[in-house]
Amino acid sequence: MVTCERCHRKFATYGALKQHYGNQHPNVKWTPELESKLTGEREVEAYRSNVSPKRGSNSKLIIAVVLILIVAGAAWYYVSTNSGSGTTVTGDPTLSICITDSTVLAEHIHPQLQIVVNGRPVTIPANVGISAACLRPVHTHDESGEIHVESPVVYPYTLHDFFLVWGQPFDSTQVLQYKVDSGHALKMTVNGTPNSDFQNYVMHDGDQIVITYGPSS
Numbered sequence: 001m002v003t004c005e006r007c008h009r010k011f012a013t014y015g016a017l018k019q020h021y022g023n024q025h026p027n028v029k030w031t032p033e034l035e036s037k038l039t040g041e042r043e044v045e046a047y048r049s050n051v052s053p054k055r056g057s058n059s060k061l062i063i064a065v066v067l068i069l070i071v072a073g074a075a076w077y078y079v080s081t082n083s084g085s086g087t088t089v090t091g092d093p094t095l096s097i098c099i100t101d102s103t104v105l106a107e108h109i110h111p112q113l114q115i116v117v118n119g120r121p122v123t124i125p126a127n128v129g130i131s132a133a134c135l136r137p138v139h140t141h142d143e144s145g146e147i148h149v150e151s152p153v154v155y156p157y158t159l160h161d162f163f164l165v166w167g168q169p170f171d172s173t174q175v176l177q178y179k180v181d182s183g184h185a186l187k188m189t190v191n192g193t194p195n196s197d198f199q200n201y202v203m204h205d206g207d208q209i210v211i212t213y214g215p216s217s
């Protein structure tokens with residue numbers, strides 16, 4: 001706030017004061033001191049008008065970066081959840097994919113699994129891999145031992161993937177809690193033929209897989 005020394009009116013800026021001098025007191029000399037204050041005022045204005053557009057473009061840049069990140073994130077999410085239409089799946093999709101009603105299945109096969117322990121069939125539970133949160137691409141619907149492989153990508157799902165979803169151990173040394181020891185052996189057949197791939201066996205449609213644990217002799 002500046003004041004006119006002649007009439008004591010107040011003005012917001014030296015620019016306004018100078019205009020007032022010109023209008024009301026044309027004979028009063030506009031001093032170099034006042035002129036320098038006016039110049040200072042203009043420099044501040046110029047500085048502000050220089051700075052604020054920069055600030056604006058900075059925030060535009062930030063918004064642009066954020067938008068790019070959002071778009072990239074959405075694209076990544078789309079690719080990783082809709083891999084059926086896409087092509088990029090890295091790693092085992094067993095635990096990274098959830099099947100939904102809108103999932104386009106690229107693969108739908110039904111191998112049959114039977115586990116026999118000491119001469120008795122072990123019930124493979126219904127709804128392995130099915131929860132409210134996620135329908136895994138490898139799952140069961142009933143206790144028949146039928147494994148459903150329903151996947152938006154064609155992938156060589158193995159028995160390991162099924163046991164992983166089930167949460168049970170299986171390899172050449174153990175099935176469920178049953179471990180191979182000096183008195184017990186573990187064998188596997190696929191369609192009646194002995195198979196030594198165990199957890200690494202890639203399942204096919206219609207496979208009859210039998211895992212047998214029992215006395216070695």
Ligand SMILES: [Zn+2]
Pocket residue numbers: 139141148150
């Ligand atoms: Zn199913």
Ligand SMILES: [Zn+2]
Pocket residue numbers: 108109110148149150
């Ligand atoms: Zn099915």
